[in-house]
Amino acid sequence: MFREGELMQLAQQPAVATDPLDRILAGGEVSPRFQPILRLGDGEIIGYEALARGPEGDPLHHPADLFSAAMAQERLVELENLCRRRAIEAFQAQSLPGKLFLNITPDTLLQSDFQPGVTRRLLQGHGTSPEHAVVELTEHSPTEYDVLRQAADHYRCMGLSIALDDLGTGYSGLRLWSELRPDYVKLDQHFIRGVDRDLVKQEFVRSIQEIALGIGCQVIAEGIETAEELRVIRSMEVPLGQGYFFGYPQAEPPRSLPPGALGGAAGAEQRVGRRFQLTDTAASVGHEAPALFPDTRLREVSEAFRTHRDLHTLPVIEAEGGRPVGVVHRARFMELFLLPYGRDLYGRRPVSRFMDRAPLVVEHDTPVERVSQRITEAQEAGSERDFVITRGGGYHAMGSVLDLLRKITDLQIRNARYANPLTLLPGNVPIYDHIDRLLEAGEAFCVAYCDLDHFKPFNDVYGYSRGDEVIKAVAQSLVRQADRQRDFVGHIGGDDFILVLRSADPVARCERMLHSFEAQVPAFYSDEDRARGGLTAKDRTGSASFFPLLSLSVGVAYPDPAHCLSHHDVASLASEAKHQAKQRPGNAVFVERRRKPSGLTPS
Numbered sequence: 001m002f003r004e005g006e007l008m009q010l011a012q013q014p015a016v017a018t019d020p021l022d023r024i025l026a027g028g029e030v031s032p033r034f035q036p037i038l039r040l041g042d043g044e045i046i047g048y049e050a051l052a053r054g055p056e057g058d059p060l061h062h063p064a065d066l067f068s069a070a071m072a073q074e075r076l077v078e079l080e081n082l083c084r085r086r087a088i089e090a091f092q093a094q095s096l097p098g099k100l101f102l103n104i105t106p107d108t109l110l111q112s113d114f115q116p117g118v119t120r121r122l123l124q125g126h127g128t129s130p131e132h133a134v135v136e137l138t139e140h141s142p143t144e145y146d147v148l149r150q151a152a153d154h155y156r157c158m159g160l161s162i163a164l165d166d167l168g169t170g171y172s173g174l175r176l177w178s179e180l181r182p183d184y185v186k187l188d189q190h191f192i193r194g195v196d197r198d199l200v201k202q203e204f205v206r207s208i209q210e211i212a213l214g215i216g217c218q219v220i221a222e223g224i225e226t227a228e229e230l231r232v233i234r235s236m237e238v239p240l241g242q243g244y245f246f247g248y249p250q251a252e253p254p255r256s257l258p259p260g261a262l263g264g265a266a267g268a269e270q271r272v273g274r275r276f277q278l279t280d281t282a283a284s285v286g287h288e289a290p291a292l293f294p295d296t297r298l299r300e301v302s303e304a305f306r307t308h309r310d311l312h313t314l315p316v317i318e319a320e321g322g323r324p325v326g327v328v329h330r331a332r333f334m335e336l337f338l339l340p341y342g343r344d345l346y347g348r349r350p351v352s353r354f355m356d357r358a359p360l361v362v363e364h365d366t367p368v369e370r371v372s373q374r375i376t377e378a379q380e381a382g383s384e385r386d387f388v389i390t391r392g393g394g395y396h397a398m399g400s401v402l403d404l405l406r407k408i409t410d411l412q413i414r415n416a417r418y419a420n421p422l423t424l425l426p427g428n429v430p431i432y433d434h435i436d437r438l439l440e441a442g443e444a445f446c447v448a449y450c451d452l453d454h455f456k457p458f459n460d461v462y463g464y465s466r467g468d469e470v471i472k473a474v475a476q477s478l479v480r481q482a483d484r485q486r487d488f489v490g491h492i493g494g495d496d497f498i499l500v501l502r503s504a505d506p507v508a509r510c511e512r513m514l515h516s517f518e519a520q521v522p523a524f525y526s527d528e529d530r531a532r533g534g535l536t537a538k539d540r541t542g543s544a545s546f547f548p549l550l551s552l553s554v555g556v557a558y559p560d561p562a563h564c565l566s567h568h569d570v571a572s573l574a575s576e577a578k579h580q581a582k583q584r585p586g587n588a589v590f591v592e593r594r595r596k597p598s599g600l601t602p603s
Contacts, residue, residue, distance in 0.1 A: 020060045021069045025078055029055045030066075032087040033249035036102065036257070037220060037242045043262050047099035047134065049242065050087035051249045067105075077111045079105065085122055090251070092126040097255055101134045101163060106151040117276045120158040130159035134184060138165040151427070152180045163220070167208065174211075174409075176459050178385075178402045182217060184240075189223020192243070196228040199424065203416035206236050207409040214401065215385070230262065280411055280437070282371050283364040285404050286389045286397030291317045293350035294325065301351055302337055305330055313386035315395055316355050322394035326355035326384070360387040364396050365443070368408055370485050375401060420491040422468055423475040431490035431498050435567040438500070442561045446506040449555045449574035450478065450513075452495035453582065454547040457537035468525055470550060472497060477516040481509045498574070507591060510554045514587040521550050553581035556591045563596035572597035 024030060034048040054060040060069055070079040082101055088414050091100045108114050123130050135155040137148055163184035164177055177185060187208055195201045204363045205221070212219045224243030233241060246257060289311050290304055296316075304314060316326040328351055336342055336354065346354075362371050375387065385401040418429040426434075438445050452474065459467040474497065478489050483503035490498045501509065522530050529535045530549075540547040554592060555577025559570045582592035 005302045012099055020054075020058060021066075021075065021079075024054055024058070024060060024066070025075065025082060028082060028086070029058075030079075030082050030086050030373075031055075031251060032083070033251060033317075034091070034096065034253040035242060035249040036246055036253055037098075037240055038257065040221075040230070040239060040262070043257050045098055046240065046255060047101055048091070048096055048253060049101040049136070049249075050083075050091065050103070052103075053085070063373045071107075074111070076105060077108050077113045077115075080108055081118055081465055084119060086127060086450070088122050088126050092128055094252060099132050099134050100128065101136055103136045103138075103165070104151070104155070106137055106147040109147060109151055109154065116154065117158065119155065119160065131161075132162050134161040136163045136165045137180075137182075138185070148176060149180060152182070166222075174402060174405055177211070177217075178405075178541055180591060181215065184218050184220055186214060186220045186222050186242075187238075189243070192221050192223045192229055192233065193225070194229070196226075196232045198421055199416040199421070200413055202232060202236070203412040204409070205233065205238065207412050209236055209238050210372060210408065210602070211405045212433055214372055214405075230305070234262075274501045277408065280407060281364060281370050282362045282366045282368065282387075282389050282399060283391075283396070284372075285368065285399050285407050286364070287399070287403070287555060289398040291315050291322070291395055292328065292351055293317065293319050294350060294355075296351045297347065298333075298337065298351060298354065299343070299347035301328055301333060301530040302343070302347075305333065311398070312400070313398060315359075315388050315398060316351055316393045324359060324361055324388045324395050326352070326357045327359040327388065328355050329386075332356075349423075361390055362387055362399070363393075364389055364391045365441070368411070371399070371404060372408060375404070420493065422471055423491045425475055425479075425489055425491040425497075427490065428492060431488070431500070432567040434488050434490075434500055435570050438502075439559070439561050439564055439566065439570070442559070443502065444558075446497040446501040446556060446558050447570055448498040448501060448506065448510050449557075449578040450474070451498065451553050451555075451578055451582065453551045453553055454534075455495045455550065457535065457539075457545075457547045458524075458550055460537050461535050466524060472551065473520050473524075474517055475519070477513050480516060481513045483509075507556055507589060510556060510589050514552055514554065514589065517552050518587050525549065548586070551585075551587045553578060553584070553587075554589045555579065555581045556589060558592075558595055560595035569597045 005253045031053045033053055035051060036045045037047045037049060037374065039046050052063050052066065054062070054066045060066040067076070068080065070076045084104075087100065087102060102119070104119075119133070119135070120130050123133055135151075137151055139272070156162055161183040162180065164180060164182040165186045166188045167177065167185050186207070187205065191201050191204050195205060209219055218240055219238050219518070220240040220242055221238050222242050224230050224233060224241050224245045226245060226368055230241065230245055238528050247253065291310065292301060292304070292314055294316060301314065305311070312330045314328045315324050316328065317324050336346060339345075348364055360374060362374060366374075371387070375385070387396065387399045389397045389399050415426045415430045418427040419425060420427050435447070452470070455467070455470070456469065474495070475489070475491065478497055480500060482489050482499060482501070486502040488500040489498070492498055499510075503509065525535070534548040536544055536546050555574055556572070557573040557577045560571055564573070573594065573596070576598075577590055577592035581588045584590065
């Protein structure tokens, strides 16, 4: 039994928080941990990601448990504000260099207790400029798309940079990237883990880096844990990295990494594989858009945008000939038309007075890789992201960067799936697809079938490891002489290669390939065999025979698209040309004069 007055005393004592989340929030028991983000070129730390931890030994120590509890109790805003405050305090107290990367849940903007401007006030209150902070946004569900856009606009207006976190795991992916236009994109660790052993992941990373260059964004590779992963990521010129290889999240992280922190990882000069032509053209990413004429009135432009809500850009073309002379961008047009009295002031004026007179224009047969490069160059000049596709100089279709990115990514992943594991050059499926596409389009091209001479006896004597070195040397010789924009180099398998050439002087290119390979061959032999000009090995009958040094036979053919119905017909022509080349001693090129395979009669 309580004595008289004891109940009154108990009632007056402050309540003790028994719920773990109550206790953490009441006592501010959140500890920030910082993980460095490095520039992979030289190892310089450019910033730190702030990660929150609950009290040691507490059920809510792990951030996933901590934030799950806050969401369940509808106290997410309270927890995030606490984590943000503690991170900013620690970052400033330690005078850490670079930028502070803050994780923010977009859903907090929808909470009733959300207060705009808290982050900026916290930064300024601790002497940190908003320009030195980056907000990391992550999409966790399909319903968050509009919220993410709202969050990006909110924090960008406060002067903070934006990072899109965990790219590759969300629901909207490339669409989010294209529309949010973040300053940084963090590539999810799934695509980094084991990237040195996975060709598809390598092509995905290459695609993301190429996209980032085109839209002025920096890629951060998350989850780098091994020297091999780092070597591959650096070889693809990804600029920034983060992961356990450089250090675990710490309360007091290093201000710089010691010399050699990048390990023995090879720099960008040591490439992993080679980017090969993607085999598709600008026409494949075109979409219909109604054309305007220079004298079209702005009120008609408004109606066109209202009717075609999915279009961001409309072309303006000459009335005669259809040559593009400009484009109108929806965003710029709406800014003008939504001004007070904008419709009344400008509605009757011609679009020629307001259009962009320097649009990016590409011909329909331009390879998608070249289109991507043109866009990158245009971005440096501040151009918009849509482009005009022409056919014979006249307007054909509009293209968008988002569609182009999808196409490049799909092609690179497909080509990687069928790439030869030794040379990383595309294999049979991409080769045949490329030839069939050229035939269907009626494009003129040359095909060169390359085959090593005396390769089996070389393998028998020197072993398969040395044989692989020879195969890679052939691949390098072919790639170096090919025009990256117009030619295609494929590896059928073994010591057989196919070149599909649309560049000038294809035969001269093939001869340069032979000279390049011929100069490398002696280094693969012993001094004795090199002096003798060959080696002794068993022939097909089992008898000892002398075989000259390795050489390359190249059969060249010019298929006629009007008579060759598929890659099978082209392969027949090329095989016959290669057979004729192998009848000649040493390195040789044979040009097949027939343009259709045997058995086909003239039409």
